[in-house]
Amino acid sequence: MIGGGNTAVEEALFLTNFASKVTLIHRRDELRAEKILQNRLLKHPKIEPLWFHELEEVLGDDNPKGVTGVRVKHTKTGETQEIDCKGVFIAIGHAPANELVKGKVEMHHGEYVQVEAGSTRTSIPGLFAAGDLTDHTYRQAVTSAGMGCMAALDAERYLAEQDD
Ligand SMILES: Cc1cc2nc3c(=O)[nH]c(=O)nc-3n(C[C@H](O)[C@H](O)[C@H](O)COP(=O)(O)OP(=O)(O)OC[C@H]3O[C@@H](n4cnc5c(N)ncnc54)[C@H](O)[C@@H]3O)c2cc1C
Missing domain, CATH: 3.50.50.60 (FAD/NAD(P)-binding domain)
Structure with missing residues (x-):
């Protein structure tokens, strides 16, 4: 380890x-x-x-x-x-994979994408973020999956509003 x-x-x-x-x-x-x-x-x-x-x-x-x-x-x-040894396990920290959006959206704690409280909206309209990329506290599969669902709903509503 x-x-x-x-x-x-x-x-x-x-x-x-x-x-x-x-x-x-x-x-x-x-x-x-x-x-x-x-x-x-x-x-x-x-x-x-x-x-x-x-x-x-x-x-x-x-x-x-x-x-x-x-x-x-x-x-x-x-x-x-x-x-x-028969196995190697590396636990030396966590860095979110943010290359796609780094420098383009508002971030928090240096490298996590900022979303509005209670939503997955980022600082760019039409761009939604979820999961570990946004969350430096919980970083769990179940919280990420929940946010993934929120992001899908937010994106769907955003697109529906564009049609109005
Ligand atoms: C060793 C370990 C044990 C864990 N155990 C648990 C546990 O017991 N219970 C639990 O709830 N959670 C556990 N977790 C945490 C859980 O795995 C994460 O919280 C969860 O996978 C985060 O989901 P995510 O979709 O946000 O990110 P990820 O699962 O990391 O998915 C992100 C995806 O985006 C892809 N990607 C990244 N950059 C780009 C790009 N530029 N273009 C296209 N694709 C890209 C990646 O390849 C990846 O497939 C554990 C994590 C680790 C490392």
């Missing part, structure tokens, strides 16, 4: 249900995750943190196709090492 926030720690703990050993690789020596999660992680017998390291390369085989390990680099010394 690569990362040090809530997602990385939660997923590392979850992986212990299936894996005999989980290595949590983090580029610092302290975690951003909530204290209660940190405590659970640090005392878990199957989890080993590897501090001051970042992922350099995922190693794998073609036949059969799959991950065989990772090459990681020490963030201070630059020294690299390879660790055998």
Whole structure:
């Protein structure tokens, strides 16, 4: 597991249900995750943190196709090492895919598309946005799907109004 926030720690703990050993690789020596999660992680017998390291390369085989390990680099010394593993999970943050509209519509929190409260209208008439692209708080499948439905209805109404 690569990362040090809530997602990385939660997923590392979850992986212990299936894996005999989980290595949590983090580029610092302290975690951003909530204290209660940190405590659970640090005392878990199957989890080993590897501090001051970042992922350099995922190693794998073609036949059969799959991950065989990772090459990681020490963030201070630059020294690299390879660790055998069967899976790599990356939880190092979230960046909305906004290339299509960046610089063209009003944004919030730097990179999320701003929509009017209670609607999916953006700052451009006729352009509607929904889901993770607009939402830095919930970012869930069900909230995104709900907003998708709202956007479809908003778009339909917008088009109907154009016909009037
Ligand atoms: C590891 C992980 C676990 C998760 N677990 C859960 C969970 O248990 N429950 C839950 O509710 N949610 C979960 N989520 C969150 C959930 O997946 C998202 O909230 C949801 O998929 C967001 O839906 P969306 O339609 O807004 O965006 P996405 O599902 O990301 O869809 C956006 C689509 O737009 C496409 N796209 C992007 N840019 C362009 C472009 N320029 N042109 C054309 N197409 C483009 C992308 O290819 C993508 O297909 C999880 C997310 C992750 C990463």
